[in-house]
Amino acid sequence: MKIEVLKEELMDVLEAVGTTVAQKSTLPVLQAVLLEAEDGKLTIYGIDGTASARGTVYVEQEKAGVTCINYVLFKDVVKSLPNNNITIETDEHSCKFSCNNATFELVTYNPQDFPKPFGQTTQTSLQVNQQEFKATVSKVLPFVAPVEGTMPALTGVNFEIEDGRMTLVGCDGYRIAVTTIKGICEDEIKTSFVLPAKYVKEIARLCSADEDELQICIPSSGNTVSFELPNVVINIQRIAGNYPNWKKIIPAEFGATVRVNKDDLYGALERASLVFDDARERKTVLNIKNNQILITAQSDTSKVEESISAKADAEFRVGFNTRYLIDVLKQIESENIALKFVKADPISPVYVKDDNFAAFVLPIKLKEEQKTTAA
Structure with a gap:
């Protein structure tokens, strides 16, 4: 692989994908990201067992290729480099980063050892204004249980889609918060799921303040919900178990x-x-x-x-x-x-x-x- 990419654009995608990289793991490859250069694009993958992400940035490509590198080292190196174009060049065992007069060389992992990011098949797709989603999530996050206890579902945000509305609920056992986004889908669509709050928070953080849409893809089968932003797709596995029936409470x-x-x-x-x-x-x-x-x-x-x-x-x-x-x-x-x-x-x-x-x-x-x- 040999590519040239603007630092600022690479850093934005890298930080977004880093949301799903394992912080601690006995397997070093789970603390890494997969880089794949092809057709003038660099695609970066991350996965931690509960969520996976795919980010894309356009590059000047001289040679296609794939490599796997420790996420924290990769991010720290890119962050330290000047605000200019970065040349990334890999061979079988290392990855070299060059910018102006600075050059870093890092050891890489075997790309074949990187876990296959999970995805989904047939799906229902919802369009939500990014700014509205960001504001709505901020209203329920303070009410989600901070640590996992006897009910793992309480550590997540409950999504309920019905009558063309998406209702978000946060509950920690002592209080319940409810907020709604209206007019996002057909009235016939009815489904619900609970997603880990830490990923919902990161998706809200990635949402911009403009009028762009966030696409939420819900599978007809399987347990993964996808959130698609212009340059990043994040797949989140649902939390198993029943959420409290807050409507009856x-x-x-x-x-x-x-x-x-x-x-x-x-x-x-x-x-x-x-x-x-x-x-x-x-x-x-x-x-x-x-x-x-x-x-x-x-x-x-x-x-x-x-x-x-x-x-x-x-x-x-x-x-x-x-x-x-x-x-x-x-x-x-x-x-x-x-x-x-x-x-x-x-x-x-x-x-x-x-x-x-x-x-x-x-x-x-x-x-x-x-x-x-x-x-």
Whole structure:
């Protein structure tokens, strides 16, 4: 192989493909990328067992060929070179990079040892605006479980396609977030799947701010979903197992409603969070009475109280993880919001809905309520 390629274009594709390269593996080839030069294009492949990627960049080609090289070394070398054309030349055992007066030579692996990237057959194809997909994903990612537990599905984003809409759901066992993209397919299409959040996040990162479309390809059989951007295709294997039936968890009716200015509540909760050193102890109590919300938070060393105006149809106290409520309010665009409680008591979940976002958050039991229950 002997090609010449612009550094900036190579780096963009390389970083996109790197999303699917294994960070740690007992097999060195899984920490590598496959390079294939043919017909004036350099195609770069990556795979980590859960996802695979294919990126393409146009090159000046003198000689076709294929090689396999450690991804991190490859990326670091390209990143270090001047912003100019890079000449890449390979033989059976090495790959040479030249740019201006700098030259690197790296050992390569046998391309035949590189795993075959998985793909898919017959598929349903959806067209989604990249900017809209990026914004939608950002609304649910904070609500996905950060580490794998008893339910692997909770570490992923749930996609539901129905009635021409694509609904994205994030759930970590304590809260649920839901948002929707409308008018992306025919109403007859109905399917659902759960994809690892880390890959969904990377795809959203790769989406541009212009009006280009992201193509989502869903197979009629198999467990791989593909996301196609102009120069990169990323295939992601679904997470096995059932996702919680969030539609049944969120009730159709509520027993109490509190209306409040979003910024007033957000600011008070942010100030309340300052008293906590340990995220696990971030409990804020909302005392709803006389058309006010008294917000109280206390740690071993600090205490804060603040009241804000509200309109409520009931009086009660309830406690929540402070950060959970803050995460919800960050996604709300409306100036005034309605906090809907399942019932007016200290163990009531809260539901908040905006134009294209909804969240359901479980409460934290207050100490006095725990004592009452124990008695």
